[in-house]
Amino acid sequence: MNTVIRTSGLTKHYGRVHALDGLDLDVAAGQVHGFLGPNGAGKTTTIRILLGLARATGGGVSVLGRDPWKDAAALHRRIAYVPGDVSVWPNLSGGESIDLLARLRGASTKDAAYRGERERLESAFQFDPRKKGRAYSKGNRQKVALIAAFAVPADLYILDEPTSGLDPLMEVVFRDEVARVRDAGATVLLSSHILSEVELLCDRVSIIRAGRVVESGTLAELRHLTRTEVSFAADDASALDGIPAAHDAAFADGRARFTVDSDAVASVLPALAQRSVTGLRIEPPSLEELFLRHYGDASAS
Ligand code: ATP
Numbered sequence: 532m533n534t535v536i537r538t539s540g541l542t543k544h545y546g547r548v549h550a551l552d553g554l555d556l557d558v559a560a561g562q563v564h565g566f567l568g569p570n571g572a573g574k575t576t577t578i579r580i581l582l583g584l585a586r587a588t589g590g591g592v593s594v595l596g597r598d599p600w601k602d603a604a605a606l607h608r609r610i611a612y613v614p615g616d617v618s619v620w621p622n623l624s625g626g627e628s629i630d631l632l633a634r635l636r637g638a639s640t641k642d643a644a645y646r647g648e649r650e651r652l653e654s655a656f657q658f659d660p661r662k663k664g665r666a667y668s669k670g671n672r673q674k675v676a677l678i679a680a681f682a683v684p685a686d687l688y689i690l691d692e693p694t695s696g697l698d699p700l701m702e703v704v705f706r707d708e709v710a711r712v713r714d715a716g717a718t719v720l721l722s723s724h725i726l727s728e729v730e731l732l733c734d735r736v737s738i739i740r741a742g743r744v745v746e747s748g749t750l751a752e753l754r755h756l757t758r759t760e761v762s763f764a765a766d767d768a769s770a771l772d773g774i775p776a777a778h779d780a781a782f783a784d785g786r787a788r789f790t791v792d793s794d795a796v797a798s799v800l801p802a803l804a805q806r807s808v809t810g811l812r813i814e815p816p817s818l819e820e821l822f823l824r825h826y827g828d829a830s831a832s
Contacts, residue, residue, distance in 0.1 A: 533560040534593075535687055535718040536581060541590035543576050543742075550576040552742035553590065558720055558735075563713050565733035566722040573742040574722040575615075578691050581720075582612060595686060608637045611680035615692030615722075617672040619664035625675050626653075626660030632679035648682040655704045669696035681708045688712060688719045694728060706732055726817065757816035758790035761799065764810035774802045786810070 536558035543551040551573050558564040568574055579585040581594050583603030592599060599606055619628045629649060630640040638645050653660055658674045667675070673696045680688060688709075694702050709719055709732055723729050729736060730750065737747040746753060758778065763770070768782035776798055777789035791799055796813060803811065 534558065535560050535595055536564075536720060537591070537593050538577070538580075539591045541577070541580065541592055542588045543573075543580060543585065544588045549742055551580075551587070551590075554739070554742060555744055556737055557747075558718060560718050561713065561716055562734045563709060563719040563721060563732050565729035565736035566720055566739065567724065567726070567729055567736055568739035569724060572739045574739060575691060576742075577739070578612075578689055578720075578722060581689060582607075582610070607635075609686040611636065611683065611685035611688045613673075613676045613680045613688075613690045613693040615695050616669075617676040619667060619672050619675050621663065621665035623664050624661055625658065625664065625667060625671065628664055628675050629660065629679045629682065632676065633683050636679075636683050636685070638683040645682060649678065652678040652682055652708075655707075656701060670698065670701070673697055674701070677705065677708070681712065684715070684717070685712075686717060688717060690719065691722045692724070693721070694723075694725065702728065730817070757793060757820050759793045759796050759816060760788060760790050760812075760814045761796070761803075762786050762788040762810075762812045762814075763803065763808035765808075770806065770808075774799055 534557055536556060538554050538556045541551050541554040541556075542549065554573065554577060556566075556577070566574055566577070576585065580587050580592055581599055583599035583606065586600050594606055595609055597606055619625070620631070623631065626649075633640055633645065633649075640646070652658075656674045656678060658671065658678060664672075673693065677693060680690075694705055697705065709721070713719060721729065721732060733750070735747065735749050736753060737744045739745065764785060765771075765782060765787035768780075768787065770787045771777065771780040771782065771789060774780070774789060776791050776795045778791065780787070780789040782788070793816065
């Protein structure tokens with residue numbers, strides 16, 4: 532499979548701060564790849580280097596087969612970028628800002644196909660394009676960048692915390708657009724610290740901490756690193772006796788609970804069936820748990 536983004540041993544030092552400390556990231560063509568980490572982990576620094584806006588201190592980087600520092604102008608026509616905190620031109624209307632951003636990527640904004648897409652997206656995101664930039668809230672500024680990004684086809688979408696400031700209904704619209712461009716064959720790098728968003732959208736996830744990728748894989752692969760919680764209605768703790776591979780067994784409030792390695796869930800089912808348990812709940816681990824496992828206290832920073 533083609534690799535659209537590859538970094539190897541990427542470093543970026545700001546004086547004594549090692550924002551990136553040997554980052555290895557591979558994003559294959561046609562994937563939605565989640566880039567997950569707490570504030571200050573190095574996500575934005577990585578994205579700035581991928582866009583050719585910052586120069587790496589060391590290591591290798593290629594985007595769509597090119598060096599982003601040398602070929603930024605050519606690459607920008609193939610990349611749609613949405614930052615987490617969008618500034619718009621205060622004296623331009625929202626519609627004019629969208630058109631300007633689209634033209635910067637080489638779109639012809641008089642073109643009927645572009646205008647149709649812009650209108651479709653404005654209606655989906657419930658965006659009024661007639662107000663001046665200075666009147667827009669953070670969420671509306673975010674919509675300007677999202678509409679400009681999705682109105683013009685790109686090979687690669689780099690989205691840096693793109694839904695900050697959007698309400699939940701708009702997040703659904705955002706997810707539909709990501710699915711649409713993925714189905715059209717594009718690649719998406721989605722930086723986020725919203726785990727549920729990443730879980731719903733991403734084929735693969737890379738978890739970054741202190742400037743390095745600490746875990747990378749499909750959600751199914753990463754889930755193997757954590758345990759699934761099983762619980763059922765019970766009269767007392769004896770209901771938990773003799774269940775194979777059970778960990779952390781506990782009884783409280785009329786329910787027996789235990790955890791089991793996620794790839795061993797099937798092996799406990801016969802024991803549960805024998806007990807004719809009722810009210811059975813089997814809950815796969817969330818990325819939240821994965822995250823906590825990696826960051827512990829650091830996630831609070
Ligand atoms: P956030 O979600 O807060 O944006 P992030 O994962 O994107 O976090 P970065 O913004 O890449 O993290 O920052 C990584 C580290 O590099 C942080 O310690 C940050 O303070 C530092 N850093 C980033 N840019 C600069 C800069 N221009 N000068 C000095 N230090 C910087």
